[in-house]
Amino acid sequence: MRAKICKITDLFTALNAEDAGADFLGFVFDDKSDAYISPLRVEVIAQQIKAARLVGVFRDEDLKTVNHWANKIDSDYVQLDGNEDAEYARKVDRPVIKSFRYDDKFSVERAMVYPAEMIRLDFGGQLMLGFDRKKAIRDICAVNKSVILAGDVDPKKVKKLCLKLQPYAFDTPIGMNGAYGIKDFLRHLKGNVQDEVIRHYGYSMA
Template sequence: MLGFVFADSRRRIELNAAQKIARAVKGIGKVGVFVNAPLAEVQEIAGQCQLDFVQLHGDETPEYCRAVKHPVIKAVRIGSGFDIADIEAYDVDWVLLDSLVPGQYGGTGVAFAWNDAQTLRWRLKNRVMVAGGLTPENVGEAIRILSPDGVDVSGGVETNGTKDSEKIYRFIQAVRAAQRGGGNAENHFS
């Protein structure tokens, strides 16, 4: 999958650029990343960019997620004291497990304690994606511990804020090696 960040971020893409890329890309799932955006804005951008998924990375409620007219990837931040029941309340297509960094909604480059999320991963009925501080060096371990359905990476394959083709290649190779070892994750780049 290819991610387009529409949230306020150094990775934010302008709508015109996202539309142009979305039209040019065939055969790859397109994901729009939003943080606490008005529902109407999410729906409009998702339609204009022909997004396959909407990734909600903020404080969106289960009701908000149900109102989205596209398949939803809901990011939940894993830190001390997270409540599995609160996460299970989300009736979404995917749950994305990310690290909890107070005041930030993803893109922190900080990994969470994957072992602490094992029970959650297996209780969820949703497809599960893992994010948060993933790099070519550690993605294999995350896959071995959590056996996610997918992984989400951005900063872990960048050098000085720009995507680095060598790091992307090494990341993909690490994912494939972990898959051969029993994991089942697919890649999701934003």
């Protein structure tokens, strides 16, 4: 199971996440976010990352600014978290991850036609409080793209969620890892889930 660790704000955390097995490292370039990190700092951090893919996270930013910093830090993906339309996304220089809030207004059709390589579904606190899993499974399958599941994920429950929803990857912010630590969280996500999927389905999701 692939893992995306987001809201990274320092080199130590980035290296720790990569060493623990994170596949994607997310850096928030929205200066209104409490997780904001200067692109200049990410440029330095990026030089130390060996294998994990870098994701620059933007929200309703000027397109020229997005492309400038995406190219400057050599990010693998640009994640769009705002109201960016399809025309905007087509002009992004890097492969796009588009975020959608998963609620009653979520549209499978819109996600399918949006020019993004991956779709990120933000469940917020629903993953902890409960939601219509059958509908979520239908929607994830219907999108017909790689889906990244985001939300408040308890490592003790991630195995069950993975088996039911089978996303391409899980996205979790640094803040959710406080009680377990990044390494413990990724051990739950990648190790336990992988073993259970192989036992359940007979194949790996790596």
